[in-house]
Amino acid sequence: MQSDRPRPVFPPDIPSNLPIASAIFVGRDEELERLHAQLQSNAPLAISAVSGMGGIGKTELATQYALQRRDMGTYPGGICWLRAREDLSTQIVLFAESQLGLTIPEDKTPAEKVALCWRNWHPKETLMVFDDVQQYADIAPVLPPQRSQFRVLLTTRLTLQSPVQTFKITVLSEEKAIELLRAFATQGRTGNDPRFSEAVGALEKQLCQWLGYLPLGLELVGRYLARKPDTSLETLWQRLQDKRLQAKALKDAASEMTAPLGVTAAFELSWEVLDEPARQLAALLSLFALAEIPWTLVEACLPEKDTEDVEDWRDESLLNLHLLERTGQGTYQLHQLLREFFAAKREQRADTVEMQRSFRSAVLWAAKRSSETPERSLLAETTVLIPHLQAVVQLSEMSEQATDVAVDLAWLAELYRSQGRYGEAEPLYLRALDIGEAQLGANHPAVATRLNNLAGLYKLQGRYGEAEPLYLRALDISEAQLGANHPDVATSLNNLANLYRSQGRYGEAEPLYLRALDIGEAQLGANHPDVATRLNNLANLYRSQGRYGEAEPLYLRALDIGEAQLGANHPDVATSLNNLAGLYHLQGRYGEAEPLYLRALDIGEAQLGANHPDVATSLNDLALLYRSQGRYGEAEPLYLRALDIGEAQLGANHPDVATWLNNLAGLYESQGRYGEAEPLYLRALDISEAQLGANHPAVATRLNNLAGLYRSQGRYGEAELLYLRALPILVNFLGANHPNTQQGWQNFLIFLSQVIQAGQTAQLSDHALTQDLLRQIQEGNGG
Helix, strand or coil: CCCCCCCCCCCCCCCCCCHHHHHCCCCCCCHHHHHHHHHCCCCCCCCEEEECCCCCCHHHHHHHHHHHHHHCCCCCCEEEEECCCCHHHHHHHHHHHHHCCCCCCCCCHHHHHHHHHHHCCCCEEEEEEEEEECCCCHHHHHHCCCCCEEEEEEEECCCCCEEEEECCCCCCHHHHHHHHHHHHHCCCCCCCCCCHHHHHHHHHHHHHHHHCCHHHHHHHHHHHHCCCCCCCCCHHHHHHHHHHHCCCCHCCCCCCCCCCCHHHHHHHHHCCCCCCCHHHHHHEEECCCCCEEEHHHHHHHCCCCCHHCCCCCCHHHCCCCCCEEEEEECECCCCCCHHHHHHHHCCCCCCHHHHHHHHHHHHHHHHHHHHHHCCCCCCCHHHHHHHHHHHHHHHHHCCCCCHHHHHHHHHHHHHHHHCCCHHHHHHHHHHHHHHHHHHHHHCCHHHHHHHHHHHHHHHHCCHHHHHHHHHHHHHEEEEEHCCCCCHHHHHHHHHHHHHHHCCCCCHHHHHHHHHHHHHHHHHHHHCCHHHHHHHHHHHHHHHHHCHHHHHHHHHHHHHHHHHHHCCCCCCCCCHHHHHHCCCCCHHHCCCHHHHHHHHHHHHHHHHCCCCCHHHHHHHHHHHHHHCCCCCCHHHHHHHHHHHHHHHHHCCCHHHHHHHHHHHHHHHHHCCCCCHHHHHHHHHHHHHHHHHHHCHHHHHHHHHHHHHHHHCCCCCCHHHHHHHHHHHHHHHHHHHCCCCHHHHHHHHHHHHHHHHCCCCHHCCCCCCCCHHHHHHHHHHHHHC
């Protein structure tokens, strides 16, 4: 499709020597207007440089601009097109003589001839175009004089500095890329091309995406399709995937094209000017995924290189030549086709294996840091890390190093789990486990670790029946292979105890916690931070049982260890403070709880940053305290801030976000703000069902809370259905004697009593459980 911009009649008296422009020009009309505005600046000499990576369409844009402005009569003094790689003085003189009718004496030096041209040029607005400038020094001696009628337009791969104004162009939008592809592919054809029907629309988009919306790639592929009307998009796509940049569709430039080179040849022009360190860096970058690259990861791949040197290779070579794009603070990205090009160059290098090893180590280091000591690396950073860890997995699979694949899969699964992406984590955990068993044997300690990880995922999903045998097997392996008193055994004991505590199996959990604590004290010392963790867990168990007097000294001891071993402002200390404050909260010791919550919040903000998920947890806990005290005005902004952090850092559908939505809804319900509470309860329920499954205990909690809201509004029929959904979940997953199950039954009985008192039993269903309990309550009340 040709551009629909106005095409005035060409004024025949304007001198010009423009190259042939393409009849197809798509998606750059706005750039043409902005470029013209920039060239009309009041600078002593207006110089604009159309810059960008090879194949982006710099020359085509300059040609189209010059052609448009010639037709509009904008530059009556002439439009002179100069090839910057050739002798510029000779070209300027030739234009002046042939187009302007000037006579330049032959006995002058080239510089003197050019000066004569400028002095005798028509005193009208003139455009000088220097195409494909390699460095500013090449054109500086022949530039027109300042404060004159001249406007200068350059095309270059460089990022030039003052006095040049950069006009950077980028790839096309998806819509314009498809339009350009179709325009070239159907050129000269009448009617619709069946290759571009709706049935292949998705493949068309995929093709443009793979080409990175690069105009040169789109034109080459479009012209290829035009030459081969019987070649389907499917066939072309397969050829591109098989041969990549060596495919004929990307190599063979047509003679009538503005760009005379194929994609690889165009990129080679930039590659040739890179020195060896910059080439090494480019090759390394091709290992990363086609996603934003945190520069800290790149530096971690080059630990022996000076950081400032690496920055110079990046800034003065790759960025300067538009071979790399800066996407944000400390993040960069390669274009799709440049990544392919650099990868091909990497495969030719002698150090490619060493480069791959460094890349894998750096990404695994980042994954471990993000998982174990997150510091300020929030889930947003984890999201950026995931595609590069996926690239590591692919690299290990290609090298057929099975044990490496298992390790990489396990870490990728951990990152998915940390984001609440449980469905994506599970198959990776399972595959890592299968590889470990096959390569290391069913009883290897590494297999125990994989079993623990998978069981932990199942526990988060409420799949307790599947988690328990995995925890037990992991414990058996660790005891058999490492000895009954190894710290890894203590970890397995602790994990299994946590599962039992979640199920309300307190009697089974306690001896496991105690044994894990004994092992930790014996093997690590009584004041080790891991011992503090065990103390916290045992105290949590006692708190769940209402054994507050036994829980408090454990929390206090854990807090003392943390402060002594880690420092008073360590995030683990904040966790201990939060736990102790939670105990005091339950006991109604609000005056003692509040300063602990506040101190935990201060530590989190100072050490982790104001937007860390742990800070959101502290805000939520403090808000719960204020709600208990009826300090609703102070609680609400804390809940709202916790929710904002959660949605920004964890994602709108993370299970923790559901918890914070639920708590905010509870606050609104306490205030009688039922209209605001209901959509929050409903959204929390939807998230929990989607992320955890319809039968997770957390879903039962959400159902109970929403039912309570409906009960408060007299919407008894709706409330009953929710209670009836919640109770089987609690019984099946937690057991009849779990405190949460008992509370669920109590809520339902209170609800039925309220319905009877309100004389609204007609709103209830004929469900057998409902009718049986109604009868028992009525008989107990003597009626």
